[in-house]
Amino acid sequence: TQLLEQSPQFLSIQEGENLTVYCNSSSVFSSLQWYRQEPGEGPVLLVTVVTGGEVKKLKRLTFQFGDARKDSSLHITAAQPGDTGLYLCAGATPGAGSYQLTFGKGTKLSVIP
Amino acid sequence: DARVTQTPRHKVTEMGQEVTMRCQPILGHNTVFWYRQTMMQGLELLAYFRNRAPLDDSGMPKDRFSAEMPDATLATLKIQPSEPRDSAVYFCASGLVAGPQHFGDGTRLSIL
Structure with a gap:
């Protein structure tokens, strides 16, 4: 069974602070995705990283895929209240004719104005 | 924007009753996934279909x-x-x- 461990589980910070959340596994994934989920809604895809060592930026969010494709991090610069939500990482593995996602349990982020 | 539509959004029923949840995928998408989310287990894959055929329901x-x-x-x-x-x-x-997955807003199910 492939597991993705996310840390921290909860994070509460002041507006303007920086933060990093981590997603770790002992398994290799063909790609890794990050989602944000708001209360009462489904997860929304933020980014997909595919190549070991890859770094992608989405405005104030920076995503990195580990060299061995087993781990990833999400760094947020100057957090805003609008960044509040549950951040989920998901590792993709090829399945029968498609691919399957294994999700971490998420990091619940609260940004206090 | 095209969206995945799930009904009902909320369902409360008693133990032993049958529950049916429905999903309308985005038009043109050929892969459909069902997940369950709880505080303890997070998001777990229940089953998925490709071109309407079940591929994995383990x-x-x-x-x-x-x-x-x-x-x-x-x-x-x-x-x-x-x-x-x-x-x-x-x-x-x-x-x-092999493309991104687009999620609906879920059915919140409570079994009493």
Whole structure:
């Protein structure tokens, strides 16, 4: 069974602070995705990283895929209240004719104005 | 924007009752996934379909859960009989093979 461990589980910070959340596994994934989920809604895809060592930026969010494709991090610069939500990482593995996602349990982020 | 539509959004029922959850995938998507989300376990894959054919339902309790796609515009997940431990939020997602998954807003199920 492939597991993705996310840390921290909860994070509460002041507006303007920086933060990093981590997603770790002992398994290799063909790609890794990050989602944000708001209360009462489904997860929304933020980014997909595919190549070991890859770094992608989405405005104030920076995503990195580990060299061995087993781990990833999400760094947020100057957090805003609008960044509040549950951040989920998901590792993709090829399945029968498609691919399957294994999700971490998420990091619940609260940004206090 | 095209969206995955799930109905009902909320369902409260008593233990032993049949529950049916429905999902309308985004038009043109050929892969449909069912997930269950709880605080303890997070998001777990229950089953997925490609071109309406079930590819993997190993995450689903077979004795009480069933998933079908009667046509390309409808996926269903049934629980019979329901139990309190089935209480969770159930998500449907659709996509193209190897493409991103687009999630609906879920059905929040409470079994009393």
